Amino acid sequence: MRTIAIDAMGGEHAPKAIIDAVLHAKPELKQTKFVLFGDEEKLKKSIPADQLDDRLTIVPTTEVIEDQDEPVKAIQKKKNSSMVVAANYVKDGKADALLSLGNTGALLTSGIFIVGRIKGIARPALMPTLPVENSDIGFNMIDVGANAQSKPEYLLQWAKMASYYAEKVRDVSNPRVALLNNGAESDKGDDVHQEAYKLLKASDLNFTGNIEGNELLLGKADVVVTDGFTGNSVLKNTEGTASVLIHLLKDSLLNNGFMTKVGALLIKNALKSLVAKFDTARYGGAALLGLNAPVVKTHGRSGERAVYYTIKQADKIVAEKLTDEFKLEFSKKN
Amino acid sequence: MRTIAIDAMGGEHAPKAIIDAVLHAKPELKQTKFVLFGDEEKLKKSIPADQLDDRLTIVPTTEVIEDQDEPVKAIQKKKNSSMVVAANYVKDGKADALLSLGNTGALLTSGIFIVGRIKGIARPALMPTLPVENSDIGFNMIDVGANAQSKPEYLLQWAKMASYYAEKVRDVSNPRVALLNNGAESDKGDDVHQEAYKLLKASDLNFTGNIEGNELLLGKADVVVTDGFTGNSVLKNTEGTASVLIHLLKDSLLNNGFMTKVGALLIKNALKSLVAKFDTARYGGAALLGLNAPVVKTHGRSGERAVYYTIKQADKIVAEKLTDEFKLEFSKKN
Numbered sequence: 153m154r155t156i157a158i159d160a161m162g163g164e165h166a167p168k169a170i171i172d173a174v175l176h177a178k179p180e181l182k183q184t185k186f187v188l189f190g191d192e193e194k195l196k197k198s199i200p201a202d203q204l205d206d207r208l209t210i211v212p213t214t215e216v217i218e219d220q221d222e223p224v225k226a227i228q229k230k231k232n233s234s235m236v237v238a239a240n241y242v243k244d245g246k247a248d249a250l251l252s253l254g255n256t257g258a259l260l261t262s263g264i265f266i267v268g269r270i271k272g273i274a275r276p277a278l279m280p281t282l283p284v285e286n287s288d289i290g291f292n293m294i295d296v297g298a299n300a301q302s303k304p305e306y307l308l309q310w311a312k313m314a315s316y317y318a319e320k321v322r323d324v325s326n327p328r329v330a331l332l333n334n335g336a337e338s339d340k341g342d343d344v345h346q347e348a349y350k351l352l353k354a355s356d357l358n359f360t361g362n363i364e365g366n367e368l369l370l371g372k373a374d375v376v377v378t379d380g381f382t383g384n385s386v387l388k389n390t391e392g393t394a395s396v397l398i399h400l401l402k403d404s405l406l407n408n409g410f411m412t413k414v415g416a417l418l419i420k421n422a423l424k425s426l427v428a429k430f431d432t433a434r435y436g437g438a439a440l441l442g443l444n445a446p447v448v449k450t451h452g453r454s455g456e457r458a459v460y461y462t463i464k465q466a467d468k469i470v471a472e473k474l475t476d477e478f479k480l481e482f483s484k485k486n
Numbered sequence: 487m488r489t490i491a492i493d494a495m496g497g498e499h500a501p502k503a504i505i506d507a508v509l510h511a512k513p514e515l516k517q518t519k520f521v522l523f524g525d526e527e528k529l530k531k532s533i534p535a536d537q538l539d540d541r542l543t544i545v546p547t548t549e550v551i552e553d554q555d556e557p558v559k560a561i562q563k564k565k566n567s568s569m570v571v572a573a574n575y576v577k578d579g580k581a582d583a584l585l586s587l588g589n590t591g592a593l594l595t596s597g598i599f600i601v602g603r604i605k606g607i608a609r610p611a612l613m614p615t616l617p618v619e620n621s622d623i624g625f626n627m628i629d630v631g632a633n634a635q636s637k638p639e640y641l642l643q644w645a646k647m648a649s650y651y652a653e654k655v656r657d658v659s660n661p662r663v664a665l666l667n668n669g670a671e672s673d674k675g676d677d678v679h680q681e682a683y684k685l686l687k688a689s690d691l692n693f694t695g696n697i698e699g700n701e702l703l704l705g706k707a708d709v710v711v712t713d714g715f716t717g718n719s720v721l722k723n724t725e726g727t728a729s730v731l732i733h734l735l736k737d738s739l740l741n742n743g744f745m746t747k748v749g750a751l752l753i754k755n756a757l758k759s760l761v762a763k764f765d766t767a768r769y770g771g772a773a774l775l776g777l778n779a780p781v782v783k784t785h786g787r788s789g790e791r792a793v794y795y796t797i798k799q800a801d802k803i804v805a806e807k808l809t810d811e812f813k814l815e816f817s818k819k820n
Binding site: 285297300301332334340341342343345364365366367368369370378380381382384385386387388389390391392393394395396397398399400401404405407408409411412414415416417418419421422423425426429 | 619631634635636666668674675676677679698699700701702703704712714715716718719720721722723724725726727728729730731732733734735738739741742743745746748749750751752753754755756757759760763764
């Protein structure tokens with residue numbers, strides 16, 4: 153049996169969306185136990201009594217880390233928060249993975265300082281799965297902001313973890329790994345990226361060279377490795393640009409007269425299929441890789457569906473024994 | 487009188503689009519002379535004979551730097567190319583600005599090594615004007631890729647030049663300057679961005695703090711300063727994301743049945759107004775700031791309209807004496 157520790161108090165729709173997702177996933181994942189951390193009374197109210205069994209249990213906690221809390225302070229002070237208690241549960245070996253919708257900084261801090269990093273991994277890194285225009289598979293980008301400061305050796309380790317993830321969790325065979333850089337040629341970039349290029353080239357990864365910012369959504373790579381600073385700006389920029397465009401499109405459909413409104417009704421299905429293309433819920437959340445157990449973060453505004461997919465993602469990371477593989481791979485270099 | 491040196495051979499629609507733009511701008515900019523560099527025979531064929539006068543002249547050149555040419559080598563070998571001859575013309579004081587649609591790397595190299603940088607400016611930087619969702623004014627982003635490696639002091643100089651540009655060329659009073667960073671708090675970022683934040687804060691700029699990648703198109707800043715590596719990835723990512731979305735939208739409008747196609751016809755005007763919002767032609771090209779004369783680059787696929795606005799932009803930079811101002815500002819610190 154596998155066990156997933158779930159912070160049931162984080163996110164805008166907590167605990168309802170989280171409980172619904174667990175009840176949805178439970179009949180499917182028969183080899184998995186779910187432990188929910190949170191306000192016992194509230195949780196019990198939303199869970200049918202006959203569902204609480206040895207595969208679905210509650211660990212009562214009394215505090216909640218809020219989005220506006222300063223991460224490091226929150227972890228230190230709110231010792232009885234759902235997130236911190238769940239992280240300690242994982243640390244103590246009572247669960248195999250941690251899932252939360254809460255404060256991203258606090259979850260990164262909990263992951264790194266409570267769950268702890270794998271020996272031989274210099275820096276854990278945050279990795280979402282993003283959509284591409286021409287397939288349903290998407291691609292992984294690593295690191296998107298766990299590290300403000302990056303070294304070439306970190307990028308090589310991140311690429312290895314992400315490539316293994318793409319292969320085992322997303323079933324991509326021989327994943328194509330590319331380096332986000334400011335040009336296609338091998339000598340592009342600052343010192344960090346020039347050196348990272350050499351390390352990737354010399355590795356046994358399926359390294360396909362540099363990729364530029366305008367090519368990310370074109371499906372040219374299964375894994376894009378980037379320093380955490382650039383990755384953070386680019387990820388946020390993708391979200392921002394898409395959201396502004398969709399907002400402006402809606403605006404122009406509403407403010408260009410009656411015939412346009414009629415047209416808008418007629419293209420509703422087309423728009424839905426477009427939005428579905430950019431629905432990243434089915435990819436699950438962003439995984440913090442390089443820790444003694446997987447820590448998975450999904451968006452604070454996620455609904456039941458996104459949480460459900462994130463549960464399945466965390467479960468598959470555990471089932472495929474990614475942590476064991478990383479321990480084996482990176483400890484031998486020490 | 488002001489004089490603009492124009493590389494008439496660069497870009498997909500050369501020399502036609504360039505000549506048309508010059509003929510469009512000429513009656514308006516009565517204080518400006520235009521010197522076209524390129525194949526004399528070709529140019530003469532497209533220019534009505536009575537338009538060739540003391541305000542519109544041709545300097546014949548025999549070579550062209552192609553997009554696929556390696557920048558530094560091209561500059562060294564193609565001494566009689568339209569771009570290199572034009573750059574030397576500016577260097578020799580015979581023109582006040584250089585405009586090209588050609589190879590970006592070669593133009594940056596020509597700018598830095600032929601036109602030369604202003605004493606006191608550590609590194610010239612490339613700065614486009616980008617659209618925002620809620621106004622027609624847009625914002626300037628600097629640097630978007632002239633530098634792969636950036637230091638905090640560079641960012642401060644770039645912010646000063648861009649702020650002055652926004653005020654004088656785009657008529658924005660007291661421009662709001664923000665730093666692209668991985669979070670809102672003042673201690674965010676790697677060493678370079680933490681230090682850049684302090685320098686900007688201590689300067690006499692209207693510094694409004696950090697801005698994140700998702701906020702760029704929201705109109706929160708008139709100038710966004712960024713290291714050239716991140717700026718390059720983010721700029722390209724904005725273009726790539728917008729282009730993928732628009733492509734997918736067109737696709738779903740064509741492939742969702744007859745009624746959707748009827749709807750698509752009805753919303754045509756709305757889509758046009760959306761695309762117009764992201765039409766950056768009216769902002770002109772990207773300016774390479776910090777040189778002894780302004781060098782302005784516009785997209786290789788630009789048509790007459792974009793080149794026309796870029797001519798007006800270059801003319802205004804000269805009219806507002808930006809180079810003199812930069813020389814005054816930055817030389818006193820040496």
